[in-house]
Amino acid sequence: xxxxxxxxxxxxxxxxxxxxxxxxxxxxxxxxxxxxxxxxxxxxxxxxxxxxxxxxxxxxxxxxxxxxxxxxxxxxxxxxxxxxxxxxxxxxxxxxxxxxxxxxxxxxxxxxxxxxxxxxxxxxxxxxxxxxxxxxxxxxxxxxxxxxxxxxxxxxxxxxxxxxxxxxxxxxxxxxxxxxxxxxxxxxxxxxxxxxxxxxxxxxxxxxxxxxxxxxxxxxxxxxxxxxxxxxxxxxxxxxxxxxxxxxxxxxxxxxxxxxxxxxxxxxxxxxxxxxx
Numbered sequence: 001x002x003x004x005x006x007x008x009x010x011x012x013x014x015x016x017x018x019x020x021x022x023x024x025x026x027x028x029x030x031x032x033x034x035x036x037x038x039x040x041x042x043x044x045x046x047x048x049x050x051x052x053x054x055x056x057x058x059x060x061x062x063x064x065x066x067x068x069x070x071x072x073x074x075x076x077x078x079x080x081x082x083x084x085x086x087x088x089x090x091x092x093x094x095x096x097x098x099x100x101x102x103x104x105x106x107x108x109x110x111x112x113x114x115x116x117x118x119x120x121x122x123x124x125x126x127x128x129x130x131x132x133x134x135x136x137x138x139x140x141x142x143x144x145x146x147x148x149x150x151x152x153x154x155x156x157x158x159x160x161x162x163x164x165x166x167x168x169x170x171x172x173x174x175x176x177x178x179x180x181x182x183x184x185x186x187x188x189x190x191x192x193x194x195x196x197x198x199x200x201x202x203x204x205x206x207x208x209x210x211x212x213x214x215x216x217x218x219x220x221x222x223x224x225x226x227x228x229x230x231x232x233x234x235x236x237x238x239x240x241x242x243x244x245x246x247x248x249x250x251x252x253x254x255x256x257x258x259x260x261x262x263x264x265x266x267x268x269x270x271x272x273x274x275x276x277x
Contacts, residue, residue: 002066003057005030012054014045035069037062073141080145083152085128089115092151096257097227098126108136118227119147120273121206126151146265150226155256159230163249166263170255175264183267184246187235190275192244195219195237201274202233225266229257233270 008030009015015026021042023029032038040046040055061067084092093100098117101109108125115126124139124147125132131144138144166172166179191198195218199209207221210232214220217234224230232249236242248267258266 002061002064003034003054004067005034008034008054012040012046012050013043016045018045020044033058034067037068073145077141077145077148080148080152081129084148087151089113089126089128093117095154095156096150108132117147118224120223120225120270121204142265143269146262146269149259149262150229150257153257153259153262155228155253155258157228157253157256159228159251159253162252163230163232164252165247165249166267169250169260169263171260175260178264179248179267182264183248183271186271186275187233187246188244191235191246192238195235198235198274205270205273207233223270225270226257229254229266231266231270233274 003012005027009027013026013030017025021029021044023032026043029038029043033040033042037058040051040058046054090100092098093115096117098115101114101116108130109127109132112127116123117126122133125134126147131139131147133139139147167176172179187198191201198219199221202209202219202221202223205223207223209220210222211217211220214234216236218237219235220232222230222232230251231254234247234249236245238244248270250263254263
């Protein structure tokens with residue numbers, strides 16, 4: 001029978017809230033042991049015999065996945081891989097603008113078919129199981145999920161150059177606040193009265209100056225996220241009592257290639273790329 005948080009607290013722990021484990025209460029410590037595999041030995045007040053026996057019980061239930069806190073990022077990546085895995089890399093490469101490599105004599109995918117895909121100011125290597133940079137380092141799980149979603153989306157449209165704001169896409173009402181708080185506001189705060197710094201950051205992230213296409217903003221840079229996905233950043237610096245403002249525009253075909261959640265990730269990722277410099 002699996003040990004619950006309450007079981008561990010009542011049957012095993014001293015219930016003294018001594019804080020020697022690093023937590024303010026024994027019940028809080030029990031929760032971390034059961035749900036996140038924190039070592040039980042971090043409590044120094046358990047009899048060694050009981051400690052060994054209980055840790056073995058815990059290891060068995062960990063192996064069965066009982067009571068463990070769900071790793072949502074890992075689950076999302078597994079799901080995205082599964083959807084993308086229903087297509088061959090050759091089919092995907094032709095559709096989204098990547099190039100298929102049947103194998104190589106060196107690198108992270110030595111002898112294994114993989115796809116090379118432009119991604120912002122770099123290229124990434126993609127197999128059925130992982131996405132890496134050219135040095136062989138895995139991209140973050142969220143970035144890998146984002147790329148597999150793009151692969152699985154099934155879009156075929158080429159960009160038209162007709163750019164739309166996020167709120168013009170359907171089903172974005174619940175995400176408007178997130179776009180403001182997680183993307184637009186950080187950009188405004190970081191680059192207010194620092195237009196030259198933003199221009200440098202945009203160029204470093206692979207952005208192309210498209211100010212000639214827009215009259216009102218002080219800066220306008222377009223980013224080629226993937227071969228068929230473009231996003232444009234418009235920025236108005238603070239001026240005569242008006243605070244700075246930032247807005248992202250997306251090619252009207254973007255929903256053919258990404259869902260709304262993936263567009264949000266793209267926006268937040270671009271914001272982090274720019275503000276990190």
